[in-house]
Amino acid sequence: MLFEESIKSKYTKKNYTSHLNQFKQFARVTSDYELLAIPQPTLQHILENYLISLKQNTNPNSIPSKFQGIRHFCIMNEINLNWNIIHKMFPQKQKTPSLRAYTSAEIKELLSNAKSIRDQALIHFLASTGARVGVFDHELSVRHTRRMPSRCTAVLLYAGHVEEYWTFLTPQASEMLDTYHYFRRQSGEVFYEVTPLFAIYGAVQKQLGWSGVRSVISRTISKSNILRCKHNNRYDVQADHGFRKRFNTTLKLDNSVNYNIAEKLMGHKNGLDGIYLTPTINELFGEFKKIIYRLEV
Secondary structure (H helix, E strand, C coil), rough: CCCCCCCCHHHHHHHHHHHHHHHHHHHHCCCCHHHHHHHHHHHHHHHHHHHHHHHHCCCCCCHHHHHHHHHHHHHHCCCCCCCCCCCHCCCCCCCCCCCCCCCHHHHHHHHHHHHHHHHHHHHHHHHCCCCCHHHHHCHHHHHHHHEEEEEEEEEEEEECCCCCCCECCCCCHHHHHHHHHHHHHCCCCCCCCCECEEECCCCCCCCCCHHHHHHHHHHHHHHHHEEEECEEEECCCCCCHHHHHHHHHHHHHHCCHHHHHHHCCCCCCCCHHHHHCCHHHHHHHHHHHHHHHHHHH
């Protein structure tokens, strides 16, 4: 279908499809064809009632995102609805709680409660790179790593995509990844250039994806003594994004780190500098080295 073919990101496709399916349940249709058969005035009315029902039991800040997949479906199928009415009906957003990063002590707590060496290596990876968990729905293989000085490792994220950028593993994170790979080899797995850095248990050469990574983090948090405060169904420390926020905070609080390169290490475009500034991997690593002692736990 045009709907699926027009969505580039697996993560976005998953969200859009989920939100569209929720709307189909409300509209009492079981297929896209049934949805397309609804007259546009009727569909507009159903959509407005759907929004009213969501406002009764859904966080106001989450409601607009639930309509993105529906709107994309309509655009790709040339269904002309009055989206201005829908937007005017959106509830006023609520103030979100102040979100904080994981502390180093909390990272240690997660590591001590991790189920396996793989999960420990994964936590170190996220803490060292600040990578979005969505990167695990892109190929992340042995060929995307490079040995660096000071016992560090460079990792190419989103390889082959416009979002591609280099990040690094601290000596601590590098050692844990090596240990994890050693145990995989000891179990008989043969490593090739396309071997995934993180694999699904019992599925040789199959990469651990975004949902699997989130499951690992959620399971580890539930076993730990980390205190997260909840407000309006949101925790002050996001399960996965807490690593990225810690990495970003560590970068930005070190005045000796070049700000534009810090943005590169976060995978941000950073305006015109994102286009014209093209530091080498060694120049990126030179700035990363300045924060290694703060990232390690």
